[in-house]
Amino acid sequence: MRDELKKNIIQEFKERFPEKKFIPGQSAVPISGKVFDEQELILAIEAVLEGWWTEGEYSARLESELASYVGVNFCSLVNSGSSANLLALTALTSKKLPESKRLKPGDEVITVAAGFPTTINPIIQNGLIPVFVDVEIGSYNPSLESIKKAFSEKTKAVFIAHTLGNPYEIDSVAKFCEEKKLWLIEDNCDALGSEYKQKKTGSYGHISTLSFYPAHHITTAEGGAVLTNDALLNKIIRSFRDWGRDCWCPTGKDDTCKNRFNWQLGNLPHGYDHKYIYSEMGYNLKMTDIQAALGLAQMKKINTFVSKRRENFKFLSEQLSRFNNYFILPRCLPSANPSWFGFILTIKENTGIDRTKLLKYLNDKKIGTRLLFAGNITKQPYFIGDNCGHRIAEALQNTDFIMANSFWIGVGPLINREMIDYIADNLNDFIELSVKI
Template identity: 50%
Template sequence: MDDRSLILDRTRKLHRETGEREFVPGVTPILPSGAVLDENDRVALVEAALDLRIAAGPHARRFESAFARYFGLRKAHLVNSGSSANLLALGSLTSPRLGDLRLRPGDEVITVAAGFPTTVNPIVQNGLVPVFVDVELGTYNTTPELVEAAVTDRTRAVMFAHALGNPFAAQEIAELASDRDLFFVEDNCDAVGSTYKGRLTGTFGDLSTVSMYPAHHITAGEGGCVLTSNLELARVVESLRDWGRDCWCEPGVDDTCRKRFSYQLGTLPEGYDHKYTFSHVGYNLKATDLQGALALSQLGRIEEFGRIRRRNWRLLREGLDGVPGLILPEPAPGSDPSWFGFAITVRPDAPYSCAELTAFLESRRIGTRRLFGGNITRHPAYRDVEHRVSGELTNCDIVTEHTFWIGVYPAITEEMAGYMVDSIVEFAGRTR
């Protein structure tokens, strides 16, 4: 056995020797989310490290190709986070390459108020105006009717996330966007593997985004991805990701276009090196090859992870059915969610509060999380941000005051799910 094979063999042995901890109710933490890593993931990271390809390289490229195939889309661009993916997706719509179709400062982009900030922030960071709409309780998504009511002659795009993996009405939103000549950015960061009307989420928008932070469906440690079948938008995303350069050569590769010193762009002299010609005000948001290797290893487990997430959600939903004082989550009609979490809203007239219930669960080592920003317009960061509210944000305010979620991720066992159910039932019974 050569040295490399020996290292990888010992890596597998090391992983197997770590074993799994026994679950002790009330002692072992039940996290709301987290990465689930096996020996193949550990080997993938070590093997990539042995290659000493520390920037994006062959593992990253193979992941991009495989991930695009998974969705049935033409292009996937691996980036360093889901937040960066959202920034690139929305930012690509401001590119001069789009001509008169480009988004310009002051244009409106419709989004929901009850979401994660990184769906909203790219709108603000690009000088656009977020227009906030309300959500439904139970699904925690907005509706096509609320979106349509928010459209004005200044509206140019819509950008939403599938709440906790529960698909919004993506087909109807896509049709609305098409009818109104709006761009549609589909934030799929919480919903990889979910389907709506038999079709994977992340395939409805002009662009879609994925996060591979440890909390998400697959992980690269840190990481994200922008996907599209629009080759013009894909080209812009790549440029913005790679410093804004016009060249599309891979790092360390020269003259892919065979005319590196033959271009004349802008007011640069003819023959100026294409590798150092910049067509966008961009960033460096690339991922590393180690991230690509881990993401590629995890990709083969999407279906497995989805089955466990659905099982855990079902155990919680069935076990908590009928518990007084709670609004339980509901899948969107026509959907099959690969759930990110299990949302619970404590009814405003319940004999206990959301804070009391979450404090009880935390005392039992059951991790809880708020539904992200609740009504994000109430946060100090957005106090002076130009925005518009369409209608009322009544349910977003209820989410802010009364909603939290608990975990369904694949490290949660049936025993753990049962303990969470028993704890909530016990708490609700005490307060009658």
């Protein structure tokens, strides 16, 4: 890129996005948000100037960087974390897999009800049955015992997210899946950078997924990725992603198979152009090169982002531990090193704290809060009725408690110590005002 243009972008960045000082009571304490500098703008504009725009070299580079960061062989970029989840599960229905392994309508998939809707929806969208297990309060993940108890003759897969970046006992879950010959999909959308036993989450399952929506650890505006170690699964994932085509040429390339006009598949005539042969009922869920350029600039900052999340988590834990009588603080397993997505608090029983009143109070003080996604998904309006067949494997007691009493606050790189002090002061004021009187 020409030096003059680069200089102008740097200047433009400084003018448009000046550093803002935190003013308690006036500035927002964000729940999350993108962190970027002139590098994202320079790379994205470079990608625009290349004139290619759809999936291309920037995408290939980002795929390779993500695969090596997570520690897997293959990565396919997609247009959202929800698309990543849809592809991860749909790939397992492919006829390219052995008959005994392929997911078929009526098969069961173990998951949690205290989750994000688009972890669960692909199960139903593929005619499979979600089987819900309860989660533990504090970790907000299911125990291995719960997963084991939910197993039935029909169980074919486990598809669970590392809640708010907090790893579940993924090595034991992977071992259980191996014993029972189950697929394991890790929804790693909220956990980029998290580790379990010094190995990255997203590298334990047969497939894992990521989201790059701005709330997440890195952002490409909208975006996501599907990762796997398995070459066949990778081929299937890319086929479903790219219209269901049988051809595996990268976008814009022809005849990678050196056999383009020589195939005979399905009931098509011999020699039908391989580019237009569809072996899966696919979608188009690709990411653009312009988004991938943003992602490449973000990957340069990933280690700083993850450290900042860990540092903020530590400081929040220290500052908020004085409210132990009122709130259950988040905790992780001894072997886990989470790259936290949010700092979750659960109001203890009989404290007299009304969650809605507290959240409104914090909102008035410009402190952002969120609930644990769908709460109990089986209670969501779209789930009521007969179009969302499911099985509840055990009483969802904790899930219901979380739905009524939990909320989370930001822990991302936009949060600083002043904000954390401000959060603690306001929690204290709320308790003084509405509980102690």
